[in-house]
Amino acid sequence: MGTGPWVENLSKHWKISTAAGIIHGSTRTTIDIDLTILTEIDQLESILQVFAEDYISLQPDPLNFFQRCLFVSLQHRSTKVRVDIAAALSGFERQVIERSQRLIYNDVEVSICTVEDLIVMKLVAARPKDDLDLENLILINRNRLDLAYLRARATEFIEVERSDVPERLEELLRSLK
Amino acid sequence: MTEDRKKYIEQWWRKYEAMSKLDEEFPPSRESLFDLINSLHQHLLNSGNISTHLEEDVAHHTRMQEIFQKWEQVHGSRI
Numbered sequence: 640m641g642t643g644p645w646v647e648n649l650s651k652h653w654k655i656s657t658a659a660g661i662i663h664g665s666t667r668t669t670i671d672i673d674l675t676i677l678t679e680i681d682q683l684e685s686i687l688q689v690f691a692e693d694y695i696s697l698q699p700d701p702l703n704f705f706q707r708c709l710f711v712s713l714q715h716r717s718t719k720v721r722v723d724i725a726a727a728l729s730g731f732e733r734q735v736i737e738r739s740q741r742l743i744y745n746d747v748e749v750s751i752c753t754v755e756d757l758i759v760m761k762l763v764a765a766r767p768k769d770d771l772d773l774e775n776l777i778l779i780n781r782n783r784l785d786l787a788y789l790r791a792r793a794t795e796f797i798e799v800e801r802s803d804v805p806e807r808l809e810e811l812l813r814s815l816k
Numbered sequence: 817m818t819e820d821r822k823k824y825i826e827q828w829w830r831k832y833e834a835m836s837k838l839d840e841e842f843p844p845s846r847e848s849l850f851d852l853i854n855s856l857h858q859h860l861l862n863s864g865n866i867s868t869h870l871e872e873d874v875a876h877h878t879r880m881q882e883i884f885q886k887w888e889q890v891h892g893s894r895i
Contacts, residue, residue: 671873697870710877712870721870723877729884730892745850763883764876798890799883 671721677736678726680706686724687711694722754780755789762793762804777815786812
């Protein structure tokens with residue numbers, strides 16, 4: 640996919656979570672890239688402009704959709720790779736970006752969320768394919784996971800009516816010891 | 817199963833066992849894995865079927881953003 644100036648401009652503020660799964664050891668192939676950008680609600684239009692030249696929107700009214708749903712799906716014109724862009728407006732996403740690491744993936748340097756944050760996001764998403772990724776991620780990284788951080792973050796979701804997040808984490812940690 | 821059939825299958829097992837031993841001795845590189853993934857990815861893109869997952873992914877992102885907004889209401893003030 641394109642690695643033009645937009646990567647340099649945004650590199651401090653974005654993270655790729657699907658590619659992060661591959662880099663952190665879960666080898667499931669992917670058809671899209673999830674990009675989370677540190678921004679403010681009144682900057683969404685300028686974010687779209689950054690992508691306008693190389694990407695087409697998969698939603699008919701991208702700005703309206705972006706402002707309403709805080710994410711938008713784009714497709715790279717030449718490679719046809721889909722890129723889902725989310726605006727990091729919540730403290731949770733902002734912290735994930737702040738903790739992200741600069742890693743190399745196929746000669747391209749990108750900001751990737753930490754494996755602990757990726758695990759929490761996959762626990763929150765809780766789709767069957769996320770569960771499969773979780774098993775791989777925990778199994779491969781189990782000796783270097785920051786368990787205190789992981790448990791603290793997962794526990795935050797109890798008050799968001801998602802007590803399944805810490806429960807599933809403990810189940811996985813027990814079964815994949 | 818006939819004896820001929822068994823012998824035929826055994827040949828394949830021997831081949832797979834030999835290949836597994838070779839993999840242990842000469843593990844395939846990460847680069848070759850990337851090539852394989854990229855090739856599968858390209859095939860998928862060329863199949864023209866990319867929009868199949870769009871609806872499902874839109875629902876996923878919508879749900880995630882709702883959860884993050886709820887998280888913000890509960891925990892946002894402590895940041």
